[in-house]
Amino acid sequence: MRIGKQNEALTAIATSDADSITVRGEDLCRDLIGKIDFTDYFWLLVMGERPTAPQRKMMDACLVAIAEHGLVPSVQAARMTLAAGPDAWQGAISAGLLGMGSVVAGSSEISGRYLAEIIEKAEVDGIDVETAAIASLHDLKARREKVPGLGHPQHSGGDPRADRLLEIADDLGISGKYIDTLRILAKHAPGIINRPLPINVSGAIPAVILDAGWPLDALKAVPLLARTAGLAAHLFEETQRSIGFIMSHKADEAISYDGLIAPSDDAKTSA
Ligand SMILES: CC(C)(COP(=O)(O)OP(=O)(O)OC[C@H]1O[C@@H](n2cnc3c(N)ncnc32)[C@H](O)[C@@H]1OP(=O)(O)O)[C@@H](O)C(=O)NCCC(=O)NCCS
Numbered sequence: 001m002r003i004g005k006q007n008e009a010l011t012a013i014a015t016s017d018a019d020s021i022t023v024r025g026e027d028l029c030r031d032l033i034g035k036i037d038f039t040d041y042f043w044l045l046v047m048g049e050r051p052t053a054p055q056r057k058m059m060d061a062c063l064v065a066i067a068e069h070g071l072v073p074s075v076q077a078a079r080m081t082l083a084a085g086p087d088a089w090q091g092a093i094s095a096g097l098l099g100m101g102s103v104v105a106g107s108s109e110i111s112g113r114y115l116a117e118i119i120e121k122a123e124v125d126g127i128d129v130e131t132a133a134i135a136s137l138h139d140l141k142a143r144r145e146k147v148p149g150l151g152h153p154q155h156s157g158g159d160p161r162a163d164r165l166l167e168i169a170d171d172l173g174i175s176g177k178y179i180d181t182l183r184i185l186a187k188h189a190p191g192i193i194n195r196p197l198p199i200n201v202s203g204a205i206p207a208v209i210l211d212a213g214w215p216l217d218a219l220k221a222v223p224l225l226a227r228t229a230g231l232a233a234h235l236f237e238e239t240q241r242s243i244g245f246i247m248s249h250k251a252d253e254a255i256s257y258d259g260l261i262a263p264s265d266d267a268k269t270s271a
Contacts, residue, residue: 083244112206149203
């Protein structure tokens, strides 16, 4: 069975023969192993060329910013999975990555697409970005939807990771249309939505990395790669000092059952 067009049977990422492995046009053993750091390699793999110095610094900063934030839901899912299946690191890492959804940890892509949508709308309608952003905020409010990239349950006064990433982007001179749009949203959102809404890390990451030249369609790779490192730390700690079943037990204690109760044997007999 053939599904889809079959005329572009090509890949440009890697090839190998008996003696060598070529990755993005460079010899893996001669040019890359021992010579390139992992952030550069990540950029080379995805983009097909090495990053410039500012691009490397921005990507490094994003990866460090999002790798770890304590016992967040995805980490809990991973640690409980490892407690239940100590032989399944791959399952536990996957459980953690699967938990990086649109609400927390995995929302960079949605925030990035939202910024791109506002920029495109402004271009298509021939209006400035500020006007497009304000209209979009009113629209989200009317639909009772959340503004992607803003708000944080703990850092309600301002997510320090976001502030730092934006500061680094400014210092590196890469701030452009995505960061400008994010800042415009953050300026107007509290007044329109009627609540404090600071830029969060999942709003800052797409803005800074898109302005650095990273593609929208590969945005999700950034938090996924970074959190894999954080999950590795949690899973190693889980093997040394397990808390997976403590979390499971505490959840059981914290949540009450309010479903139907099965009738007793006496009640059944008398019925
Ligand atoms: C991150 C987030 C889940 C934190 O939420 P929270 O502070 O616990 O707030 P809640 O989800 O309980 O919402 C509380 C109120 O604030 C509002 N609110 C919170 N974040 C909002 C946002 N980004 N835009 C609009 N309203 C928002 C909710 O609609 C809710 O309003 P209501 O009381 O009238 O129903 C939330 O801000 C959000 O979903 N942001 C967008 C997604 C995002 O950027 N996630 C990445 C987080 S790092």
